[in-house]
Amino acid sequence: MPGQTISRHRSALCPSYANGAYGLSPRIWGAVIAALFAVGCADGDDDREALSVAVIELESPAGDGSGEPRLSPAQDGLLLSWLEAVDEGGHELRFARTDGQEWGHALTVAQSDRFFVNWADFPSVSEAANGALYAHWLARGEAGGYDYGVRIARSADDGASWGDAWTPHDDDSPTEHGFVSVVRNGERLGFTWLDGRAYVPAEDGTPATREMSLRYREVAGDGTPGPEMLVDGRVCDCCQTSAAMTAEGPVVVFRNRTEEEIRDIHISRLIDGAWTESQAVSDDGWYITGCPVNGPAIVADGQDVAVAWFTAPEDVARVKVAFSTDAGATFGTPIVVDEGNPMGRVDLVMMDDGGVFVSWLEAGGGQGASVMLRHVTSGGIASASASVTTSSAERASGFPQLVRHQDGSLMMAWTDVGGDDPRVRVARVEVSH
Numbered sequence: 001m002p003g004q005t006i007s008r009h010r011s012a013l014c015p016s017y018a019n020g021a022y023g024l025s026p027r028i029w030g031a032v033i034a035a036l037f038a039v040g041c042a043d044g045d046d047d048r049e050a051l052s053v054a055v056i057e058l059e060s061p062a063g064d065g066s067g068e069p070r071l072s073p074a075q076d077g078l079l080l081s082w083l084e085a086v087d088e089g090g091h092e093l094r095f096a097r098t099d100g101q102e103w104g105h106a107l108t109v110a111q112s113d114r115f116f117v118n119w120a121d122f123p124s125v126s127e128a129a130n131g132a133l134y135a136h137w138l139a140r141g142e143a144g145g146y147d148y149g150v151r152i153a154r155s156a157d158d159g160a161s162w163g164d165a166w167t168p169h170d171d172d173s174p175t176e177h178g179f180v181s182v183v184r185n186g187e188r189l190g191f192t193w194l195d196g197r198a199y200v201p202a203e204d205g206t207p208a209t210r211e212m213s214l215r216y217r218e219v220a221g222d223g224t225p226g227p228e229m230l231v232d233g234r235v236c237d238c239c240q241t242s243a244a245m246t247a248e249g250p251v252v253v254f255r256n257r258t259e260e261e262i263r264d265i266h267i268s269r270l271i272d273g274a275w276t277e278s279q280a281v282s283d284d285g286w287y288i289t290g291c292p293v294n295g296p297a298i299v300a301d302g303q304d305v306a307v308a309w310f311t312a313p314e315d316v317a318r319v320k321v322a323f324s325t326d327a328g329a330t331f332g333t334p335i336v337v338d339e340g341n342p343m344g345r346v347d348l349v350m351m352d353d354g355g356v357f358v359s360w361l362e363a364g365g366g367q368g369a370s371v372m373l374r375h376v377t378s379g380g381i382a383s384a385s386a387s388v389t390t391s392s393a394e395r396a397s398g399f400p401q402l403v404r405h406q407d408g409s410l411m412m413a414w415t416d417v418g419g420d421d422p423r424v425r426v427a428r429v430e431v432s433h
Helices: none
Strands: 052-058 066-074 077-085 091-098 107-112 124-127 133-140 148-155 177-185 188-195 212-219 229-235 242-246 249-255 265-271 297-301 304-311 318-324 342-350 356-363 369-376 386-391 401-404 410-416 423-432
Touching: 052 386, 066 124, 066 401, 066 410, 077 124, 077 133, 077 423, 091 133, 107 133, 107 148, 124 177, 133 177, 148 177, 148 188, 177 249, 188 249, 212 249, 229 249, 229 265, 249 297, 249 304, 265 304, 297 342, 304 342, 304 356, 318 342, 318 356, 342 401, 369 423
Parallel strands: 066 423, 177 242, 242 297
Antiparallel strands: 052 423, 066 077, 077 091, 091 107, 124 133, 133 148, 177 188, 188 212, 212 229, 242 249, 249 265, 297 304, 304 318, 342 356, 356 369, 369 386, 401 410, 410 423
């Protein structure tokens, strides 16, 4: 669709922050990129184990005018979802399944001219334990502006058809609801979202506190929703959330917001049917009066948990990783993984040995940046970093997505804005260290 771009919005609650305003925009041609990197610019990298990376681009199922990708694990591969502009106006939410080599047919979940399309807040398609698919997206309300809510639909036939969409939040106020993360809890699927209902007075006349809350709702295997639950009543306005399943139950990480405007990364755990009071993963002490639009990532395997995040106390930007061996109840000393000039946009995958691969954006010369990758053992030993690809400073580039395929390789998806139209691209990332 020449000349057409996907519109994107930024919340008025979330002022632009330099370290959160960069995105990935490589134009990679050919099926295989001869990419064997052993780049290490951080202090001490010369003494670290080298990390070799081979990037193999796959043919993308997304067309021109696509963006906002999200990768999700599935029983027989991976799911990629994205938004794609349509000629007659509006967008389609589409998805495709891959076995790591080829893509199945791209299918449409929904089409609308009322999608709320946002560079940092993107939809998803997730698979439940019984094979049912659940899609979520954001829909604009009648009030305009930042009146939008979450919609969820279910498919029992692998996406060939979808049931009626419903709203997980009990609140229908004309405020922001989004930044959804999804976690599989046995036969149930849990949805966590940021909820802006406290930005308007309550029906009983209670004054608005203008505080974003974090809420959660599970869906049973047959699609029946459970009750809405409050996780935390005061969180950062528009940073992504991230959820994972531990041996003791679901956990969610998010950027907190104290009365003193300290916005560090917190974790809450669902224990015996109730969410625990959130605790800081690390006491960074980042004082910032606006949202940096730079959320954390969490992965878990049994009792082992790892969290990656961006922080910038005293205007010193850092990307950190911390590990837990007790299902997120406590965390060890964080490991700094950046090379001195990070912009965040982190993602994280856990390997069989309990170590992780963490990705983030690192500023380069001018307006350029690189998507970096580093392996960190559960004992805190980090490899040298490797540059996977380049990026641009445009918000429209979105957030690189990193997941692990069942065969042990990594998969990455991003929005390439280097051509006439944006387009979602995907690649296998094979690493050795």
